[in-house]
Amino acid sequence: MTEKKVVIVTGAARGIGRAATDLFLADGWNVVMIDRLGELLEAEASKLQNTFALKADVSNPQDANRIMTEAVREFGRVDCLVNNAGVADFGLLEEHDFARWRRVMETNLDGVFLCSQAAIPYLKEGRGSIVNIGSISGLRASTLRVAYGTSKAAVIHLTKQQAAELGEYGVRVNCVSPGPVATEMSKQVHSQDIIDAYHDAIPLNRYGTEREIAEAIVFLASDKASYITGQVIAVDGGFDATGVGLPALRS
Numbered sequence: 001m002t003e004k005k006v007v008i009v010t011g012a013a014r015g016i017g018r019a020a021t022d023l024f025l026a027d028g029w030n031v032v033m034i035d036r037l038g039e040l041l042e043a044e045a046s047k048l049q050n051t052f053a054l055k056a057d058v059s060n061p062q063d064a065n066r067i068m069t070e071a072v073r074e075f076g077r078v079d080c081l082v083n084n085a086g087v088a089d090f091g092l093l094e095e096h097d098f099a100r101w102r103r104v105m106e107t108n109l110d111g112v113f114l115c116s117q118a119a120i121p122y123l124k125e126g127r128g129s130i131v132n133i134g135s136i137s138g139l140r141a142s143t144l145r146v147a148y149g150t151s152k153a154a155v156i157h158l159t160k161q162q163a164a165e166l167g168e169y170g171v172r173v174n175c176v177s178p179g180p181v182a183t184e185m186s187k188q189v190h191s192q193d194i195i196d197a198y199h200d201a202i203p204l205n206r207y208g209t210e211r212e213i214a215e216a217i218v219f220l221a222s223d224k225a226s227y228i229t230g231q232v233i234a235v236d237g238g239f240d241a242t243g244v245g246l247p248a249l250r251s
């Protein structure tokens with residue numbers, strides 16, 4: 001068994017998961033990189049040491065179990081699971097049919113549930129932790145996000161459910177809820193109007209970076225956060241803290 005701690009990062013091929021992989025490696029962790037974009041995942045992992053890349057779909061129960069058994073076969077232990085894989089689909093409430101709803105829920109909510117369930121026996125062995133990735137869209141309702149926002153609100157509550165039961169075993173569970181970051185995902189769903197509206201409503205007046213989100217993830221996974229569990233940290237430039245007024249101030 002490796003002496004180094006082992007983290008599983010889902011959705012690690014690009015975006016926030018890829019940035020978190022870099023920061024975990026810099027902090028001396030071994031990283032199991034999971035993504036369903038197999039070619040991109042292999043290409044990214046081949047640039048890095050101390051990683052193990054596995055193509056898998058977090059919404060598939062068999063894959064969720066395979067992720068854990070392969071991680072343990074490769075590195076001998078699992079100390080942290082970062083449930084980062086996610087999909088976004090912005091559209092009007094009345095245009096969301098069941099297929100669109102399910103496509104979002106199966107990755108964003110089912111995937112978090114399934115991977116966590118599969119990881120729990122291993123996390124209990126080492127008093128490990130889970131970091132779930134929510135969203136500002138799970139903290140505040142907005143238009144076009146009936147499935148996405150609801151899935152992320154559920155992840156935030158699931159975090160608290162998991163923390164409630166797993167604390168007994170020394171396993172901590174927290175959630176990072178990012179504000180907007182210019183990743184491939186957000187480029188697909190953020191129109192110029194949405195970008196302008198975010199800038200108006202965010203005290204820091206800009207998007208975040210992948211690295212800024214990753215810093216919070218790695219902190220929560222680390223021993224520095226040893227008495228933090230059941231918490232939701234919005235890494236959002238102050239968006240969640242504010243209400244009316246900012247656009248008027250800026251005009």
Ligand SMILES: NC(=O)c1ccc[n+]([C@@H]2O[C@H](COP(=O)([O-])OP(=O)(O)OC[C@H]3O[C@@H](n4cnc5c(N)ncnc54)[C@H](O)[C@@H]3O)[C@@H](O)[C@H]2O)c1
Nearest residue numbers: 011015016035036057058085086135178180181183185186
């Ligand atoms: N970018 C933002 O503005 C923003 C804001 C709030 C929350 N988030 C959340 O951050 C997380 C990361 O998003 P990102 O912006 O880096 O997006 P991204 O699209 O760049 O990366 C997400 C990765 O997850 C992978 N993935 C998706 N579904 C999967 C599945 N079923 N199984 C395995 N892999 C899967 C994708 O292939 C992709 O590589 C997501 O949970 C997202 O909802 C992002």
